[in-house]
Amino acid sequence: MSQWQRQRSTTVYENAWIRVREDEVTRPDGTPGIYGVVALQHPTVFVVPLTDDDEVVLVEVDRYAIGRMSLEVPAGGSDGEDPLHAARRELREETGLVADEWRPLAVNYSFNGVCDAPGHVFLACGLRPAGVGADRVGDVGGAADAAGAGPVDVAAEQAVEGIVGVRRVPWREALDLVRDGGITDAETVAALLHTAVALGRVR
Amino acid sequence: MSQWQRQRSTTVYENAWIRVREDEVTRPDGTPGIYGVVALQHPTVFVVPLTDDDEVVLVEVDRYAIGRMSLEVPAGGSDGEDPLHAARRELREETGLVADEWRPLAVNYSFNGVCDAPGHVFLACGLRPAGVGADRVGDVGGAADAAGAGPVDVAAEQAVEGIVGVRRVPWREALDLVRDGGITDAETVAALLHTAVALGRVR
Numbered sequence: 001m002s003q004w005q006r007q008r009s010t011t012v013y014e015n016a017w018i019r020v021r022e023d024e025v026t027r028p029d030g031t032p033g034i035y036g037v038v039a040l041q042h043p044t045v046f047v048v049p050l051t052d053d054d055e056v057v058l059v060e061v062d063r064y065a066i067g068r069m070s071l072e073v074p075a076g077g078s079d080g081e082d083p084l085h086a087a088r089r090e091l092r093e094e095t096g097l098v099a100d101e102w103r104p105l106a107v108n109y110s111f112n113g114v115c116d117a118p119g120h121v122f123l124a125c126g127l128r129p130a131g132v133g134a135d136r137v138g139d140v141g142g143a144a145d146a147a148g149a150g151p152v153d154v155a156a157e158q159a160v161e162g163i164v165g166v167r168r169v170p171w172r173e174a175l176d177l178v179r180d181g182g183i184t185d186a187e188t189v190a191a192l193l194h195t196a197v198a199l200g201r202v203r
Numbered sequence: 204m205s206q207w208q209r210q211r212s213t214t215v216y217e218n219a220w221i222r223v224r225e226d227e228v229t230r231p232d233g234t235p236g237i238y239g240v241v242a243l244q245h246p247t248v249f250v251v252p253l254t255d256d257d258e259v260v261l262v263e264v265d266r267y268a269i270g271r272m273s274l275e276v277p278a279g280g281s282d283g284e285d286p287l288h289a290a291r292r293e294l295r296e297e298t299g300l301v302a303d304e305w306r307p308l309a310v311n312y313s314f315n316g317v318c319d320a321p322g323h324v325f326l327a328c329g330l331r332p333a334g335v336g337a338d339r340v341g342d343v344g345g346a347a348d349a350a351g352a353g354p355v356d357v358a359a360e361q362a363v364e365g366i367v368g369v370r371r372v373p374w375r376e377a378l379d380l381v382r383d384g385g386i387t388d389a390e391t392v393a394a395l396l397h398t399a400v401a402l403g404r405v406r
Contacts, residue, residue: 003365004267012216013223015239018317020216020223028265029362036218037268038241038317062231063315064207065240070315106381108389111313111320112269113278114221114241119389159232162206172406178309179400186311186322190389193396193405197382202396202405203375 003028004035017041017077039116045087046075046191048105049097049124055168056192057127058183059094062162071167071177072185073192075119083120092130093157095166100126105194110187121191123198130154171201206231207238220244220280242319248290249278249394251308252300252327258371259395260330261386262297265365274370274380275388276395278322286323295333296360298369303329308397313390324394326401333357 005026013020023035049057056073063070074094078086084102091097103123110117130152158164169177174192177183183192196202208229216223226238252260259276266273277297281289287305294300306326313320333355361367372380377395380386386395399405 002267002270003265003367013225013239015225015237018239018241020239020241022216022218023267025267027363028365029359031363034218035267036216036221036223038221038223039268040317044316062206063312064205064226064228064238065242065317065319066312066315066321067205067319070312075316106384106387106392108387108392109266109269109273110389111318112266112273112388113247114243114268114320115314115318116268116270117314117317118269156232160230160234162231164206175400175405178396181309184309184311185315186313186393187389189309189311189393189396193381193392193399196396196399196405197378202378202399 007032012036036114037116038114040077040118042078042080043083044075044110044117044119044187045078045083045090046073046119046121046187047087047091047124048073048122048191048195049091049095049099049127050171050195051127051168052125054171056171056174057095057097058167058169058174058188059163060165060167062164064162069164070185071183072188075187076161078120084122087120087122087124091124092152093154094161094163096130096154097127098130099124100128103198105191105198108190119187121194123195210235215239239317240319241317243280243321245281245283246286247278247313247320247322247390248281248286248293249276249322249324249390250290250294250327251276251325251394251398252294252298252302252330253374253398254330254371255328257374259374259377260298260300261370261372261377261391262366263368263370265367267365272367273388274386275391278390279364281323287325290323290325290327294327295355296357297364297366299333299355299357300330301333302327303331306401308394308401311393322390324397326398
C-alpha cells in the first residue's frame with residue numbers, strides 16, 4: 001500500500017508515446033506537494049541479441065533527446081502488442097535479424113523517480129538474417145516466428161529511427177565499452193547485467 | 204552531427220525536477236514529426252554502497268510514479284551541486300552512512316528515447332555511520348568529506364522521499380534479486396553492472 005496519496009491529477013501533455021501528468025499529492029511524511037509523472041503509453045522492449053560466436057549485436061542510434069550517438073541493444077515501444085511479438089519486430093526492423101530462441105530475462109522500470117516506464121528484457125539467440133532459412137517458408141517457430149516474417153524494409157526502418165549502424169561486439173568488448181564509456185545507455189547496461197546473471201557470468 | 208533537425212521547440216510543462224518540451228522535427232529520413240522530450244533540470248546521482256563484508260546497501264522506496272515499492276541503490280537529483288557532493292549527501296540522507304572511498308564509475312543516460320537524464324554512478328566503500336569517526340571532527344577527507352558532515356535528520360529525509368527501509372544485501376543475493384525480479388529499478392541494475400565490471404566480477 002502506497003504511503004503517497006493522490007489528491008488531484010491533471011494531464012499536462014500527451015503524444016503517441018508519453019502522457020505527462022501533474023498530480024497534487026500528500027507525501028509520505030504528510031506534507032503536500034506536486035509530482036510530475038511521465039507515463040509511457042506502452043511498455044518498451046529491449047533485446048540482447050547474442051550470436052553463436054558470443055557477440056552482442058548493438059545498434060548505433062542518433063538519439064534526439066540527448067543530442068548524441070548511442071550504442072545500444074535493439075529496443076522500442078511495444079505499441080500495445082504482446083512484448084515478445086514487439087521484441088521480434090524490433091530486432092528485425094533494427095538489425096535485419098530473426099532469432100530462433102527467445103528467453104524473457106526481466107521486467108524492469110526505467111527512471112522510476114519520474115517515469116512510469118516498464119521494460120521487457122529478452123535474450124535472443126540462434127540469430128540469422130531475416131528471409132534466410134525457416135522464417136522464409138514459415139515452417140519453424142509457428143505463429144510466434146511468423147509474427148516477424150512479413151516483408152520489412154530494414155534500411156527504411158533504420159532511417160526513420162536514426163539508426164546509423166549495426167555492430168557485432170564480442171561480449172568481452174561490450175563489457176569494456178560499459179567500463180570505458182562507450183556504452184552510456186542505462187537500459188543497455190541493465191540488459192547486459194540481466195544477461196550476465198542469466199548466463200552465470202557474474203560472481 | 205545529428206541527423207535530426209529541430210524546427211521549433213515549445214515548453215509544455217515544467218516543475219522543479221523536469222522540463223517537458225514538444226519539438227517539431229525533421230527526422231533522419233527527412234520526414235516531419237513531433238518529439239516530446241523530458242529534460243531533467245539537474246543530473247541524477249546513483250551510489251553503490253559496498254560494505255567491507257561485500258554487502259550492497261539498498262533502500263526500499265515507495266515509488267510514486269510506478270505505484271509500488273522498489274529496492275534500489277541510494278539516488279537522487281544533484282540539485283545543481285557537484286555530482287560527488289550530491290552523491291555524499293544522498294548516501295547520508297537515505298542511509299545515515301558516510302564513505303571514506305569514492306570511485307566514479309560511469310556517466311550514463313536513462314531512458315534516452317524520451318528523457319535527457321544524465322546519471323553519475325559512484326561506488327562508495329569504507330562505510331560507517333554518519334557522526335561516528337572522522338567526519339564528526341572533520342579531520343579526515345578534507346573539504347569533500349565535510350560536504351556531508353552537517354547535521355542530517357535521516358528519519359525525516361527518508362520519510363519525505365518515501366524510503367521505508369534500508370537493507371544490507373550480500374552481493375551474491377543482490378544478483379539473485381536482479382535475476383528473480385526482486386530488483387526492478389533499471390538504473391540500479393545498471394549501477395550493479397558498472398560495479399561488477401569495475402571490480403572484475405563479470406566475464
